[in-house]
Amino acid sequence: MKHPTILPLSINARRRPLQRNVGALLLVAGLALGSMLVGACGGSDDGATDAGVTSVAASFYPIAEAAGRVGGDCVEVVDLTPEGMSPHDAEPTPQSIAALQGASVAFYLGSDFQPQVQRAVDALPDDVVAIDLLEVDSLRTIDSPIPGVVGEVDGEVLAGGRDPHMWVDPVLFSEMVRGIQDGLVAANPGCADAINANAEAYLADLAQLDEDFVSALATCETRTLVTSHAAFGYLADRYGLKQAPIAGISPEQEPNAQSLRAVAEVARADGVKTVFFEELVPPDLAEVVASEIGAQTAALDPVEGLPSDAVAEGESYVSIQRRNLDALRQGLGCTA
Helix, strand or coil: CCCCCCCCCCCCCECCCCCCCCCCCCCCCCCCCCCEEECCCCCCCCCCCCCCCEEEEECCHHHHHHHHHHHHHHEEEEECCCCCCCCCCCCCCHHHHHHHHCCCEEEECCCCCCHHHHHHHHCCCCCCEEEECCCHHHCCECCCCCCCCCCCCCCCCEHHHECCCHHHCHHHHHHHHHHHHHHHHHHCHHHHHHHHHHHHHHHHHHHHHHHHHHHHCCCECCCEEEECCCCCHHHHHHCCCEEEECCCCCCCCCCCHHHHHHHHHHHHHHCCCEEEEECCCCCHHHHHHHHHHCCEEEEECCCCCCCHHHHHCCCCHHHHHHHHHHHHHHHCCECC
């Protein structure tokens, strides 16, 4: 399999009204900052030409990967979020803005997932097609913290308390991929056959991933997913789990006795033996909580970024999710 090449860069983004609500798209790139050049052959610099190379800007890692896999040699993709940075925290730069404005197609995540990115998209010239892959009506309400937990509230919540993390669900991510497919075909009809073939191959990988999640999580000792970050609600809903986030406690803040008692109460009642922490966040909070309630810890990856060296070694959305599945199967005591 051809892996994307990575080019460091920083990109700013602003939001502009959705130009096409591509089908049932449920997600997309929050055109952020930093960058990664994904996949592509050489070609003209002025965007889409018949059977040529289309320049694409993607908000953050999973969207950039999807655009690169679907577009193949027909696209040149810039990931606008810098390596090692959460897309929510990325800061735009003049270089980022220039890369965004030079794209033919921009895939982003709307609804103020990245407010600065949305402002950049708003200011795009008319010849850049901006596609918002976040279907607002389909967003779930983010799970409330475990009752009794106190502290600083997790900031990754959209207006109205809605949850943006749809890409963590392989089925919803597949719908996003369909939207990217439609957008790329419209931008480069001369490459339609190749784009459609690439999309079907990628979607087949995602369908197999979904089947594996269903099978592996069918029978578990507990179905309560205690996490330090409320990023896995869509995945939990898909596979019959209950997310119980320790949201409300900042990752830098040591939980007080009240919060520890609240988490311990849920853990005892639901047979929880593992507290999950997010890959990009220090595990200190989860470790403190787990130690107090006699549990172990394990990492879950919210699939928001991937270092360039890992991409070069063949890491991908699917491989990250398979590690997540292994961690869930072990941590929840699943027997399949």
